[in-house]
Amino acid sequence: MGEAVASPTILICDDEPTLRELMRVSLGDGYTFAEAADVAEAIELAHEVRPDLVLLDVMMPGGTGLSVLEHLRSEPALQETPVVVISAFTADRDHLAAYDAGANGFLKKPFDPDELESLVSDLLASRN
């Protein structure tokens, strides 16, 4: 079972390069990362790399992160992929909208790197 040690792939979708880097650094070296800066790129990469988990910003060029989420949930191959929505819109309604669209987790910006790390590892563990 040599495949088992292959690091999980995380798709990071955020138009801010510094925040993509922050997420990467927060999660550490145990993962493989793919990065998208807009909605179209996010959908394209999701199909391409079949990530184990998606970190999704809400405000992105070309549409909202929630539209990406809805797309993933409508694709048989991707509908089980855990998605964590990370948003600077933090009102209850934004929260609810994310869960309604099928999010597995929700983090407010600014987020705590440790919190992100434990949420991601929990979601991946529960999936396995």
Next chain:
Amino acid sequence: MLHATDRRESATDRRRTAAPSLTARLRGRIEGFLDSFPLLARVVIGSAGLSVLVAAAFAVLLLAMSDLRRSTSAQARSKDVSTATLELERVVNQLELNLEGYLASGSGRFLASWRQAQRSLPPAIVQVEKLVATQPLPQRQARSLANLTNAYVHEYAIQLIAIYKVSPQAARLPAATQEGLRRISSIRRELSALLTSEDRLAATSEASARHDATRAVSVGVVALVLAAMLLLAFGFFLARGVVRPVRLVAAGASRVAAGDLSTRLPEQGAAELHELTEAFNAMARSLEHGKRELEAQNEQLRQSERLKSELVSIVSHELRTPLSGILGYSSLLLKRNFDKDAARRYIEVINEQGRRLASLIEEFLDVERVESGRIELKQELFDLGALLQDEARVLGAEAPKHRFVVGIRESPLEVVGDRDRLAQVYANLLTNAVKYSPDGGRIEVDGAVVDGVVRVQVSDEGVGIPREHQARIFTKFFRAEARESGFAGTGLGLAVSREIVEAHGGRIGFTSTPGAGSQFWFELPVAT
């Protein structure tokens, strides 16, 4: 209302309806004429007319009754005449009988009775003459009767009594007796004629009285019926003129009370009712206007409430993004160990995001500053063309998907103003052009002097602005559907840009085709 409909009718319709509408038009004219009288005048005129008519009816009735009374009194007079005539006849009989008795017996008792009858004669004659004074024929007959009886007494009876006292035989001669009989029979004929005349008169009077009585009753009945009908007509007139319009107003008021503020009443009728309906309509109009204003204010309030909540959300979002970098990296640096290069790089990010935060706060404050006129503009002469080139080059480097084409048609393109603030406006237009054409494309900048002003235009091939939002895009914090479409921003750039351009004595505007792109421009006075 009716007139408005009439006006809308076609010429053919009017021709077709012209003939039968003659009576209608006449009625309309009469109604119009009636309407020109105030209600008070109408009621007074109506009451006065009614009183005159009722009074006339009763006058006719009174006339008929006075006729009846006249007939009745004529009848009574005839009866009196008959009585008086019969009394006269009785006196004449007394005269005749007592004369005969005296001549036959010579008794003083007869003579005394005769003398008494002679004394009764003049009053009896006077009574008859008095009663028939107004009737020509009986008057003539009475006069003749008076002459005959006087002649009988003076020319015959008194003479015969005198003769009897001298020679009773002579007085009893047949010739004397014959003369007496002749005279008495003349008197009797005349008496009988007078009685017949009076009987005839009495009969005529009675017939006339009966006729007059029937007429009086008929006139009375007709007058009463007429008065009743007039009262009914007046009641109907009052109902039509007052009650119906009042009921109409009441129904209108109920509709208004029920919330139908578009209720309007036809402004017609007597002056007071016209005023009432006019006032009613004015009230309804004012209510409707007030309600509409309130609704508009409500909508404005709701909109400003939405805008406020949008503002909070935008500010929060814009601040949270750099804060995420600052807190995230600093927390990592505190908790984990990094090599020196990595640590330095993260500190740089923290610094950069801190600056970004500061400039965001500056941007928010800018709006307040610009709006309250506290912005201080430098007045320097500079080449706007060079600025257009430089800024496009800097931004172009950060937007690899876009191709910048800058065309300056005049060099130098000189203006007087605040270089940094104008650069801010231009940079805002450029970043908007980049942001709202997410698929990349050509961004064209055009700088020229047009009609005595410096005009700068930035055109993109992006998503454009939905028509329903075009009127509001210079409103601060207004972001149309940008948030839903994933376009970050504060909704302040254009609002601030407009304030800056206008503070320079210029104008800013745009044209946009949804789905095809936008052209934003601003104009500044040429440097003199």
